[in-house]
Amino acid sequence: MSRRSFLARSAALGAGAYPAMLALNLLPAAPAHAFDLQPGSGQGKHIIILGAGLAGMTAAYELTKLGYRCTILEARTRTGGRCWSIRNGTAAAETTNAAQTAHFDNGLYFNAGPSRIPHHHQLTMHYCKELGVPLEVYNNVNENTYYYAEGKGPLSNKKVRAREVHNDMRGYMSELLAKAVDQHQVNTGLTTEDADKVLEYLRAEGGLDIDKLYKASARRGYLEAPGAGEKAGKLANPHKLVDIISSGLLDPDFYNVAEYSYELQMTMFQAAGGMDQIAKALEKRVAASLQLGAEVTAIQNQPEGVKVIYKDQKGTHELLGDLCICTLPLPVLSNVNHNFSADVSRAIDFVPYIQTGKIGLQFKRRFWEEDEQIFGGITHTNNELTQIFYPSYDYLSKKGILLGYYNFNEKAKKVGDLTYAERQQLALQKGALIHPQYPTEFEQAFSVSWQKQPYSLGGWALYGADDRKTHYRALLKPDKNVYFAGEHTTYLTAWMAGAFESARSVTAAVHSRLSDQHTIYPTTGTN
Template sequence: MDTTTILEMSQLSNFQKGKRITILGAGIAGLVAAYELERMGHEVDIMEASPRIGGRIWTHRFGNEPDAPYAELGAMRIPSAHQHTLHYVHKLGLSDKLCKFVTVFEEQNAFMNIQGKIFRMKDAPRILQERYQGIFTDSRYSEKTRLFAAWLKTIVDTISPGNLRESLEQDLQSHLMDELERLDLEPYFSEDGENIDLQSFIKDNPGFRARCSKAVDMFLSDILVETSHDLLQLKGGMDQLIQRLVQSIKAPIKCNQQIVAIRVHEDYTEIDWLENGQRYTRRCDYVLCTIPFSILRKMELSGFDDRKLDSIQNTIYCPATKVAFHTKEAFWQQQGINGGASFSGDGVRQTYYPSVNFNPNSGSVMLASYTIGDDADRLGNMSEEQRHSYVKNVVSQVHPELQSSDMVTNVASIAWGNYKWSDGGCTVHWKDDMSDEANYSINYLEAARPQNTLFFAGEHCSRYPAWLQGSIESALEAIYDIVSSKPALITATKYSLKNETEKSLQQLTTSKA
């Protein structure tokens, strides 16, 4: 269902205006749903468990000034193909804020730290030949095959969690080198022969992905997006999208209301929540639940069918941890770095530099560490003080300027895997053990399937896990279902009349015979 079709649902809602919908969660999915439902003439209530609005869009500002430097602790980029997200960027008057997001491997002056050896991205081909001796000394394979494999390994090592790095290593050793050797790799190297175009290679050679282990194959989809050259961002912070939605919604958004129980009945849904130490109950005509399943599974649930409970229990969440440094100056610019990311070493993984300029009088910001999976767990399980100190020490191997006594003026971090209101960074399609794919693959259609008058939305209910696009698309789909839904009593009556009519016709036919 495309955006235009969904956003013209006012005609559909004409025959049943005035529905009242309780929305659980004030992240992007809940806010988009509230915005559209109100436009159609429906009444909404928005309940948020945490003290803040925005969910996993979280722009941290180092200062109160309008132009204070900021870091994205949550969502930070928008692929240009994500039209649902861009629709709201344009509709909410933020088009002039869109600008390019310079991503990993785009800035050739960025650094790589591989086992203590530090070098620029542009020098990677020479260093890779020294680093991956096993690949480059195997004379069965051409130089192009060995170099391509080394680049592929480097890309995966930079972005992916440990289990997937190991899976690719096993794939290369067992059969992928042979697969690369039989392919024409020349078109995918840059003119100087020192970089590869992974985007075009994967697009032109689907058989290569088919020969990867399932986990690596699924993760390659994420890598292709993360390394694409058409990523966008909102200059001034991604939370501007949240702020504009909040300004456009009439209903109050109530924070600190923690949902603890959901009971599904035939034609209504009951919710229990905690507020100021008291437990309350509400009977709701319709409920749209955007709460992550990692949190929902901890609640008291009744009236859910077994398939739904299984989906809630088995949806997989990946941890993510971010650490941002507020620095006295953008010292990396003196080294020719203007955006992009360095690979700062094990445990820290990616270090992103801003591709927007801040007021130089206010300093600058680097996203010193962005990790997922096992790396994120290790950082997330540290105390904040330990985490910040560890990241500073590791990144200082690449940027010794950080050890200057006044260079780092402030630090902010979030461990989404341990964050009380999400218990995970995002849902994923891959898992440490993919031997039983049916049990580990996300069935987003099942996640999104309603239970009577209880509906679901969020990135876990979409084709685009971990992206704003997924949250928004699932919200629009849920809106369509809610607006077109008929009260259970009416539906039951119609069903009963239909049965009686069919019986009468059958009797009439029998008597005539």
């Protein structure tokens, strides 16, 4: 295989092959994620794309490049789907709540859907670059945020800085293990010399003293900061291990959200000015194909092609296409008439979606920065709020919107079942336990409950291991002339990368089927 064909193939495969390329030291001369399919004889054929989220618009964008005629039907009067930023004037209703309108100050926003881009989601990064969407760091890791446990332990109902818990736990665990290794209480399987190196590592990792004990450590911050002259800084004693435990700070409420996970490791990015800038940039490229306010009511495979019935302000319409790409979230698709196979139908009806919600709270002062030196990052709590996200933009400016909660599952269901006013009240009341500045500084709120958003009806697909073998697989093949795409057709559920990867995958499949060009990737050519 020539270098060029290797690269072309890798690009077509998406991000997955990239580490392999690096391993082979095949550093690309062309942009890493150029999608170089060659136009074929399918040009002019009509592809109906359902949903103008990132997956649908990306598929339309790529297929249009290849000469296909695309129509995107989007039920909402906006594009982007879950890639949605709430700003002044944003108006939306929920299934059980009437429309609300956001009254945030100009320039302020929050991302109701995806808010973070991992650096290794290369297709997301690629499209931001290709579409000219500027990125900025999303500061996901911040040791100065809080753990706040409602409960009965001595550290409960207090805000404890993340750095205190992190370093105390590392310290105590390293001390315990160092003792066990030192006294040969645990079999490391190492030589004495290597065990000594592990001991030195534990001392460094845990911030232990010369006797390998964990005592006061600057890593967990100061009672009184060091400064000029005689101000050497005053350290506090670590929290007691039993206090950390009995206050619930080791509970899954806190440790299931570890920033160790691959997707949440720094470096992370966000689109400057709101994640919806990605959707808006795509929208510009596919404007000619786009029909907003067009709600699909039926999808019918025909002997040749596909028929889609949709309604808009003018009435009900039929649209005929050669092929269809359906990116509708499964709970939405479940309410659409179709003649799909039993396997596909079951997948549509039975794959569960996460319940999740966010509230944006605008404050007239960035007290979390001014008073508490919290710049970005996440405070974790075991109450309904689950997480408070501090904004990673406009640091040190006057006003700001923070995410008053970002919760999931049972907690999100409970909060989602409230009215907007009740959600706001809950966010303010529980938030004030952590930030007493809330009552005096609060200005505006806007909440989103994804399971109640028409045309979404959930956060993202939640596959169990069994579902991946059954329902998931059913959606990977086309049902006759209908292809499925969207985050739910990937192993990157919940991420924008899932939309992009699925769009590429479905584009390649559609093109391969409609084009007479049997060899998509030329294997000849100069290198």
